[in-house]
Amino acid sequence: MDDIRFSTPGEQGKINSLATDTLRSVRINAGFLLWMGFLGTLLVVCLAAYVIQLRKGLDVTGLRDFTSWGMYIANFVFFVATSLCGMLINSVLGLIGFKWVKPISRIAEIIAIAFAAVAGLVIISDMGRPDRLPYVFLLGRVQSPILWDVTVVTTYFVLSLLLWFFPLIPDLAIAKRRLEGRPKFLVKAYELLSFRWMHHEVQYKLMGQAVRMLLILIIPTAFAIHTVTSWLFAVTPRTGWDNTIFGPYFISGAFVSGAAAVIIAMYFFRVNYRLEK
């Protein structure tokens, strides 16, 4: 697969065949429906469990003050760690100049966004009083590492979102012209989100600059997200947690789990879109 993000109008022909391949919807077959049904059911069950937790208190989770207190937190760590892949694939490998990361950069970015968002949700489910979440913003005190964590996770989420969306604009513009026979709202949405992209030289140049800036910005943010989170745990005098090695340990762990998530996602894309050829 070639890079279709920074294409010029001259390459349209080549893009055409690619576009028909990539713009096809996900194949909906029995297996797919079954899987989605299964996931949907799981989601409903989890939501029901959360409602029970809200009503009865965190008691129902079996967590306690001193031993099993960090289950949700460990979950949070997993999601935060895996979300590093966006930065790893796009920034580190991309800026060094590896061409092969281009096609998977979008997958990596989506994973990063989704995992960062879920990490936020996990924290909310860990909170005893989610109804008082606004207090964090209204009454927040910067000295608390929790506030740093909130800030840095939000920043990383926004940067990832932008980094995912900017290069998507030209593609949306390409896709916009191939939407015959699709529902009206879809056409409208593509219209709106492609911001009247003209495939103009200046536009490409501007976007290239913006993306480059984001790529550089996201590196310190991604490092911060892991060091803040890890050393946040390290300030607690709990056995196994109060350890200065946590910062580097989390970053290296995140590289591994992030890369793993991308590899798994790539496999599904290959199978579903028949990209093996």
Next chain:
Amino acid sequence: MSRKKQEEGNRSQDLDRAIESSRRDFIRKVTLAGAVTVTGGAAIYSGHRFEKAKHRDGFVKVLTEDNRLVEIPVEQMRDFKPDLKMLQTRGRYSIDGRRWVMVIDLSRCRNARKCVEACQSAHHLRPYEYHINTLVMQKSANTPAFFMPKPCQHCDNPPCVSVCPVDATFKRQDGIVLIDNERCIGCRFCIAACPYSARIFHWQEPSHHEADNGKEYDVELNVPQKKCTVTNGTTKATVRLSELQEKNAGYRLMPELGTKPRVYYLPPKNKIFEFEEGEKREYKEEKT
């Protein structure tokens, strides 16, 4: 505090005075109990300031703002119900000119765990929920074991306050560390940060929540507490006694952590009270 002379004047003035008079009332009571070595901290639990004032032939004694004791007719009294906002504000003001510490004389501790029980009943806790707990200590195999009551140390450099994201737990000028249960978001970071394990989380509805329903939350008394918030149990039973510490080689719990705890222990020298195995067993059973 529950009753107050009826006065003309606006409401806020009214509230201020209520705060002030309750303060004085409290200080007075503490002075009465002063110089008492508190064993385990619960001895002078000052919840008794909420006692109804004593009636005498239709008259009632109240302490005025300028610290005079006057009697006023019962007809002029009205029930005063402080609202949450006032209680929250009051809880954050320290008592002027005081710096509280707590001294626990281990040599006089009878290993009775009454402090734990009193604390639990005052703060509406379950038997397995502790604000003050007893650690079982033993210097060597040949010396008897003894209980070491461990309340919140009211650290001068409190890690729990440093980590709280919403200022729900705070350090007052007079040395007290309190929690505002109505502000706590339940992140439990303070529990993890406290090296003394002095805090607990309300995983369930607190034990008296039905009876306490509708009661305004008092930050100083820390009752009624709420589900999914954090609590450390301050009983205001802090007594000024500093020379004692020098004379008796008093020590503090883990001061090397830099938390600057405000609870001083006097060592269990010449201990007269035996530590009975039975008590130890009972204690263990209770824990499980």
